[in-house]
Structures are given as structure tokens and as C-alpha cells.
Amino acid sequence: xxSDNPALLEEVVFQIGAAExxxxxxxxxxxxxxxxxxxxxxxxxxxxxxxxxxxxxxCDLIVFRL
Numbered sequence: 001x002x003s004d005n006p007a008l009l010e011e012v013v014f015q016i017g018a019a020e021x022x023x024x025x026x027x028x029x030x031x032x033x034x035x036x037x038x039x040x041x042x043x044x045x046x047x048x049x050x051x052x053x054x055x056x057x058x059c060d061l062i063v064f065r066l
Contacts, residue, residue: 031063
């Protein structure tokens with residue numbers, strides 16, 4: 001079920017290996033750095049950040065600023 005407020009999701013499951021987990025962590029760290037340095041930063045798509053990984057293209061992760 002979709003939430004009206006995606007920040008309130010109860011659970012998210014990532015079925016990934018170590019390399020993908022490191023890649024995801026790098027993406028999230030970069031998003032945090034961008035948020036801190038740009039007051040106008042709104043959101044970023046993992047699929048745009050990492051176009052090399054075709055598996056991630058099927059289900060996009062989007063990070064929005066609170």
C-alpha cells in the first residue's frame with residue numbers, strides 16, 4: 001500500500017549483494033552531501049545516478065529532502 005507520506009513507510013527491503021549495498025550507500029552519502037550544500041536540492045533518482053546497473057532500472061529509488 002502506498003503512503004501519502006513516503007517518509008512514513010514502515011519497511012523497505014533491499015535484496016542485494018555487498019557490491020550493490022556499497023553502491024547504494026555511496027548514492028545516499030552523495031545525496032546527503034548535496035542536500036547540505038544546496039538549499040534548493042529537492043530529490044535524486046538512483047537510476048539517474050547509476051545508469052550502468054540495469055537491474056536497478058526496473059525499480060527506481062528516489063531520495064527526497066524532508
